[in-house]
Amino acid sequence: AQSVAQPEDQVNVAEGNPLTVKCTYSVSGNPYLFWYVQYPNRGLQFLLKYITGDNLVKGSYGFEAEFNKSQTSFHLKKPSALVSDSALYFCAVRGFGGGGADGLTFGKGTHLIIQP
Amino acid sequence: DAGITQSPRHKVTETGTPVTLRCHQTENHRYMYWYRQDPGHGLRLIHYSYGVKDTDKGEVSDGYSVSRSKTEDFLLTLESATSSQTSVYFCAIKSDGRSTGELFFGEGSRLTVL
Numbered sequence: 001a002q003s004v005a006q007p008e009d010q011v012n013v014a015e016g017n018p019l020t021v022k023c024t025y026s027v028s029g030n031p032y033l034f035w036y037v038q039y040p041n042r043g044l045q046f047l048l049k050y051i052t053g054d055n056l057v058k059g060s061y062g063f064e065a066e067f068n069k070s071q072t073s074f075h076l077k078k079p080s081a082l083v084s085d086s087a088l089y090f091c092a093v094r095g096f097g098g099g100g101a102d103g104l105t106f107g108k109g110t111h112l113i114i115q116p
Numbered sequence: 117d118a119g120i121t122q123s124p125r126h127k128v129t130e131t132g133t134p135v136t137l138r139c140h141q142t143e144n145h146r147y148m149y150w151y152r153q154d155p156g157h158g159l160r161l162i163h164y165s166y167g168v169k170d171t172d173k174g175e176v177s178d179g180y181s182v183s184r185s186k187t188e189d190f191l192l193t194l195e196s197a198t199s200s201q202t203s204v205y206f207c208a209i210k211s212d213g214r215s216t217g218e219l220f221f222g223e224g225s226r227l228t229v230l
Contacts, residue, residue: 032216043120043206043221044159051216090158094216103149103174103208104219108158 002027004093006107013081014115021076021110023091033074034092034104035065044090050074061085081114088112119143120222122207128228135194137225139207141187147210148190149174149219150182152203159206165190197229 003026013019025031032051036044048059055067065076074091088111092104119142129135139148147166151159151174161174163182171182179201183191194201204226208219 034218036221041224043223044208044219046218046220049216049218103151103161103164105161106151106159108156 002031002093002105004091004105004107006089006091006110008110009108010111010113012113012115015083016080019076019078019081019085019112019114021089021091021112023074023076023107024072025074025091025093026072027093031074032094033065033067034094035059035063035074035076036090036092036106037061038088038090038109040087047076083114083116086112086114120207120209120220122205122222122225124225125223126226128230129197130230131198132196135197135227135229137192137205137207137227139190139192139222141190141209143209144187145209145211146187147217148184149208149210150180150190150192151206151208151221152176153206153224154203162192162205194227197227199229201227202229203227 005024034049035047037047038044047063048057050057050067058064063078067074088109090109091107094104121140123138149164150162153159160176162180163174165171165184181193204224206224207222211217
C-alpha cells in the first residue's frame, strides 16, 4: 500500500524568507508525486508534479519541489514567501502500475502561515 | 477551470436520512472520483469511476454508494446518513487517460449530519 507523510502540521515563515514544506512517501516502484494547495472554503488546486526526469520540478506561483529518491522525499519549496502563500498544502502520490483509474493517496496536509 | 460543479454546496440533514451529492463535469473525462476531507486525515478516497456504469471502491467506501449513468454525472449516495459522515466531500476528475494525470477538484460539498 502506498502512503504519504507530511511531518509538520504547521509551518511558520516570515514574508520574504525561503519556505520548505516537507513530504515523504512510500510506494512500490517508481512514484508519481503531486503537490496541491487549498485556500479556505475552496477545492484543491494543482501546483506541480514529478513523473520522471529532473529532480527539481517547477510549478505554479513560483513553487518548486525537489524529488529525492534515496530519501523518498518530495519537499515543496519557494525562494521568497508571500503572505498570499498562506494556505493548506497537500502532498500526494500515485504508484506506478496502479492502473489508470486509481486515485491519489494524500498526506494529512500542512498549514503554511506566512507572517508579514 | 476543469468544469466541475458540485451540488449542493452545503447541506444539513438528520441521522438516518438519505443524502445524494452530485458531481457534474462538462469535458467528458473518463475518470471521476469522490473524496472526503476531515481534519487530521487529509483527503481519503471513497469511490471512483472509470466509465459509465464502471465504478470501484476506495479506502473509505463503507456507508456510501455511487452511480454513473452518464459520462458527465457522478453521484454519491449516503443511504442512511450518520454523524461520522459529517465532512466536506470533493469530486475530482483526472486530466487525461494516463496514470500520470493529475486530478482536478470541484469546490466541495459541506455535509452536516445532526
